[in-house]
Amino acid sequence: MAEEKRRKEGAQNVHSGFSNPVARDDDLDPPPDNHWDEPPVYELVESGNRASTTVVAQDDGRAAISLLTAKGLSIPTPSQQKPYTIPNISNSKSPRLNVVVQIVGSRGDVQPFLALGRELQSAGHRVRIATHDVFRDFVTQAGFEFFPIGGDPSSLMAYMVKNPGIIPNFETLMSGEISKKRKIVYRMLEGCWRSCIEPDPENNIPFVAEAIIANPPSFAHVHCAQALGVPLHLMFTMPWSPTRAFPHPLANIVRTHADPMTTNYLSYGLVELMTWQGLASVVNEWRRKSLSLDPVPILTGPSITEALQIPFTYCWSPAFVPKPQDWGNHIDVCGFFFREEPSYAPDDELYYFLRSGPPPVYIGFGSIVMDDAERMTAILLAAVRACGVRAIISRGWSKLGNGQQDPNVLFLGDCPHEWLFKHVSCVVHHGGAGTTACGLLNARPTTIVPFFGDQAFWGQMIAAARAGPSPIHHKSLNENNLAEAIRYCLTPEAVNAAVKISQKMKADNGVRAASCSFHSHLPVDTLRCDLLPDEPAVWLYAKSKKRKPLKLSDKAAFILTENKKIEAKHFKLYQPKPITIENQRWDPVSAGSSVLLGVLFDFTVGFSQVFTGPARGFRSKEDGGGKKEAAVTFGNGFGKMVGVLPKATLVDFPLAITEGLHHLPRLYGDEVRNHGQVKDWKSGGVVAGKTFVYGFVDGLSGAVMQPYEGAKEGSWAGFGKGLGKGVMGLVTGPGAGMFGLFAYPFLGMYKSISASSLSPTEKKILLARQVYGSYMARQREYAAQDKGQEWYDATQDLVLEAFERRAKPD
Structure with a gap:
């Protein structure tokens, strides 16, 4: 206490x-000032000489995808993943x-x-x-x-x-x-x-x-x-990463001329x-x-x-x-995440119901909220009676079964599935990943009645494993198809399939495997404090440019400043895993047009706000704040109109053309050089120089080597293909170099100006770190009172000795 x-x-x-x-x-x-009533996208249509793609929202919540190509034409997808080295x-x-x-x-x-x-x-x-x-x-x-x-x-x-x-x-x-x-x-x-x-x-x-x-x-x-x-680190219960093995769970492939694996892969990007x-x-x-x-x-x-x-x-x-x-x-x-089975003792009603006959069927839809719970209850009761089985129906968030009574049916409140599923014959539910996993772990055949999300996916996987019937969408559910589904779940075929899955799943330890996955992908070396390896580095101490900056934890930084070894004014916030979100460029035409569309959009929004300001003021004048609101809206709109053009002209458009030309060879399977990131004016000049030099070098060498390499692989046909690539390289490489001489230095100057002072968010993070560091210092004082001054002094000595070793000249 x-x-x-x-x-x-x-x-x-x-x-x-x-x-x-x-x-x-x-x-x-x-x-x-945001446009909160902006309508959603109901349909995407992309047409060209090679392919036509249509994505339309369906009433059942999935995206209907039509992917039509010219006869005999295949759509390229990445043949392999980018190389990835596990950090730890x-x-x-x-x-x-x-x-x-x-x-x-x-x-x-x-x-x-x-x-x-x-x-x-x-x-x-x-x-x-x-x-x-x-x-x-x-x-x-x-x-x-x-x-x-x-x-x-x-x-x-x-x-x-x-x-x-x-x-x-x-x-x-x-x-x-x-x-x-x-x-x-x-x-x-x-x-x-x-x-x-x-x-x-x-x-x-x-x-x-x-x-x-x-x-x-x-x-x-x-x-x-x-x-x-x-x-x-992202973790999820449904597929979210592009694969050829199966389509996105929210995609319904209506028709396609592409091969199924290609269609599967592309469905992720479209959704x-x-x-x-x-x-x-x-x-x-x-x-x-x-x-x-x-x-x-x-x-x-x-x-x-x-x-x-x-x-x-x-x-x-x-x-x-x-x-x-x-x-x-x-x-x-890694496997399903199962918690420790909670301690649970059934009340008298559940206890005697389970003992009074054969194992019942479990039916429940958990946190699903339905408009017509009475209709759903009637369907469930009719199907149970048609099968001649007993059932436990979970009331759930929809409050199923209000006012209904049946001696063979128990309407149940909250009860841990880990305990309950050991006492039922099969399970019928909405297909949530956790409920699905619990049913299969207990070897219970399963019928999925999906409502949205990944639920239909799990129903399809269960049906493919023969541990249950095909999923029945909740809008299609009736007493006949539900009764048929329950009957299948009680067959030896379904029971044996569920038992086989259960035996394999019990060999998994999903939670432990996920923890190992999390730790293996951590950049441990960059996370560690240089002086206290068990502590995370949160500060960067860089007094001299001649020496490598020190990564310091809160504890190490506090001890060093308290002992006047370093000054806090030389601290900077440390980012162990910086993220740079880059615009994906594929060719100069689409890159330039995307910038142009963005500029037009921002300019149009600004233009509209200039005129909506007075209108808002007129509507709000009764509240006394109309003039102020009108002025703010007018100012925001005018600022957008004026501010969007200089950056677009000097930075965005030249950069789009440069990177579009640079990345164009990727469209026909060639790799391109990575010239580094532009972080400030200095790196902008370096990247511009590399792009210019290598653009001409790679363009000229490719014009010679591409036909030669093509001829070695495919005789005259390969020579022609290589010649085409070489000629294209003569255009894209030097072109990117020429535009880059203008684009990258301006981008560097823009980033240097924007990084010249802390942003409001960086100030918040800095404050949060300072508050947290002060709190941890106070906790160490309390720990010294409990563990003794010797423990406190030993920690200080460890930090000071490590700092002195690092401070010595090589």
Whole structure:
């Protein structure tokens, strides 16, 4: 008790920089000038001489994809993954980190991460779970810090049932719910960011994230990681990485002339593109306002995590769905995350029902919220009676079975599936990954009634394994097809298939494997403090340009400054895993046109705001704030109109042409040189020089060597192909070099100017680190009181001796 009291007192004493740590929705209101009623993208159409692609939103929530090509034409997809070297392949011990786990979804989405969090805690990390407010007790009772990110999952689930998948229906569009949901997304993005840098809402203990684990629907993950410069690791229960093995779970392939594997691969990019189209403006507004980051280009957004090769762990059993061969080393399939089986004693009603007859069928839809629960209850009861079986029906969030009574049916409240599924014959549910895993682990044949998301995918996988029938979409469910599905689940064929899967799954340890995956992808060497390897480096001490900068932890930095070995004014925030989001360039035409469209869009938005300002003022004049609002809107619009042109002319357009020419050879299979990143005016000149010199050198040498190499491989046909590549190289290489002489130095100057002072976000991070460092110093004083002054002095001596060794000249 005394230790807990001191922790809270220490937190209160140092916590002066954050006045309100609780992420209430009214604190997270999005800026008023965003276009919250912007309609979603219902259809994407891309046509050309070679192929025609159409992606249309369906009523069942998936994207119907038509991919038609000219006869005999194949669509190229990457033949292999980019090379990826696992940073910590030896799995050496990581320093103790503050890990924030960001989760958007239902209770079934949160629960697996509690099991993972327990494993991370045992490895010495501090774990914070950031999710919806309604799960506070669920998280804290499991022994974790909780941070609310906003968003009501029951409301989100009801919205998803009405508008499954990625596109809302017309009725929702007309009702004005689009604006409401886009604002909720904005608040959740903001909540996720606050979970990275703000103190614990309950006890004020400071926190700064040193690593992020997230599920993809949280959306904030890569942007928060970019702002902080810390490692990011994605974990999910449904396929999110492009593969030829199976299509995106939200894609419904209507027709295609391409081969199935190519279609599967392309479905991921098309679904991601539609998703990003609907969220791009919200995400970019949040990046600008809260993270002080540039907007993500429209063509770059859908493929950010894949292009950056963000480590990804999939939480399903490889015995059930093996890892596809075209997934690279940065992707792991580790097994389902199972928590320890909770202690549970059934009440008398459940106990006697289970003992009074043969094992019942379990039917439940968990956190799904349905419009017509009475109709669903009637279907379930009719199917159970038609099969002549007993059943346990979970009431769930839809409150199934209100007022219904049947001696062979028990309507049940909350009950752990880990215990209950041991006592049933088969299971019928919505197809959540956690419920699916629990049923299969207990060797229970399964019928999936999907509503949205990955649920249909799991139903298809179960059917492929013969452990259940094909999934029955909830809108198609009736007493006849449900009764038929239950009958199949009770056959020896289904039971034997489920038993085989269960036997293989019991050999997995998904939580431990996921923890190993997380640690193996951490850049441990860059994370460590140079003086205290068990502590994470958070400061960079660089007094002299002649010496290599020191990476220092909070503890080491405090001890050195306290002993007057170094001065705090020479500290800079350290980013162990910096992220650079680059615009994907493929050719000069599309690159230039994308810049032009972006400029026109920004100019048009600014132009419209110039004229909407007075209109808003007229509408608001009764409130007394009309003139001010009109002036602000007019100023914002005029600023956008004036500000967009100089940067586009001097930086964006020349850079697009340069990189489009530079990357053009990739379209016909050639590799291109990486000339490095432009971070400031100096590196801008270096990259410009390399692009110019190598552009001419590679262009001239390619004109000679490409025909020769082609002739060696394919005689005269190869010679002709090589000659064509060589001629193209004579244009693209020198062309990129010439444009680069202008583009890269201006880009460097632009970045130098923008980095000349700390951004508002960097100031917030700096404050958070200082508050956290002060808190940890106070905790070390308390520890010295408990462990003795000798322990405290030994730690200081260790740091000072290590610093003296580093300070000696070589």
